[in-house]
Amino acid sequence: MEPRSRRTRSGGDEAPTEEPARRRIEVPTPSVVRARERGKVAAQNPVVLRTEQLTKVYGSVVAANEVSISVHAGSLTGIVGPNGAGKTTTLSMISGLLRPSSGRVTVGNVDVWADGPAAKQLIGTLPDRLRLFDRLTGAQLLYYSGVLHGVAEAEVAARSAELAEAFGLESALDRLVSDYSAGMQKKIALACSMIHAPEVLVLDEPFEAIDPVSAANVTEILEKFVAGGGSVILSSHSLELIQRVCDHVAIIASGSVIAQGTVDAVRDGVSLEERFRALVGEGESKKGLQWLHGSSDSE
């Protein structure tokens, strides 16, 4: 198509001067801007998920120590902490997979540990260390995830197709899940966690093993979910991702919550990573490993 030329003032006898067509560039709103706006709104919403003094003790190890976290409706809340801090333990107790030593978890008015079946209708879970029924195809896994949550078969079929498209798994649905890559397994598990349209998603490391394009997709799916009134609590080791995508955050160290609130309140004018390092400790520079640092035994 010819580029559009501007008509001359003198009536058009002069040769028109060529000018490149002006295109309107759509600048998408970055996730971080949406997250900050959402944080202000969600903070005013009622709390849908609440843990009260949630504790898990393994012998002499206190894996979670009186963890009290609130997740507001419409919030994407991140949970961060060093290795072994108690993130998986906490998320597993929230989703009804690991019985607490003491404390309470409620979703809406449902006590997760007093009424498991009702809670599981409200919660969608992506557990740590995916243990999928991987001798099923992706389509079968979605089917059973849906019907076992009481979704009608026709609805499961429709939702499966939409989820497969959203996660880019359409061409893989008829293959065994055991043959999926790590990222594909994560995506089918995420899709399964959503098929019964839960109110709250509890996701342990949902972005782990997922490529950058798929991560952007997953972010978009989660943002749409919370925009529709759902709530998400997710763990990640990427503080940059949590700062960019989440509106609220809880920092856990040695089993205890040491900071929580909106991302802006917690980071308090510095990056979340700087705040995290200040709270959790930079870690003293370690001595040792001299043998690894280039000194030759023969010297």
Ligand SMILES: Nc1ncnc2c1ncn2[C@@H]1O[C@H](COP(=O)(O)OP(=O)(O)OP(=O)(O)O)[C@@H](O)[C@H]1O
């Ligand atoms: N089944 C278990 N038996 C004994 N100790 C356990 C068990 N599961 C977890 N722990 C301990 O509880 C603590 C918290 O573990 P958890 O897996 O919750 O940490 P995390 O924050 O998820 O760590 P990571 O970031 O490495 O995944 C750790 O000290 C861990 O060794």
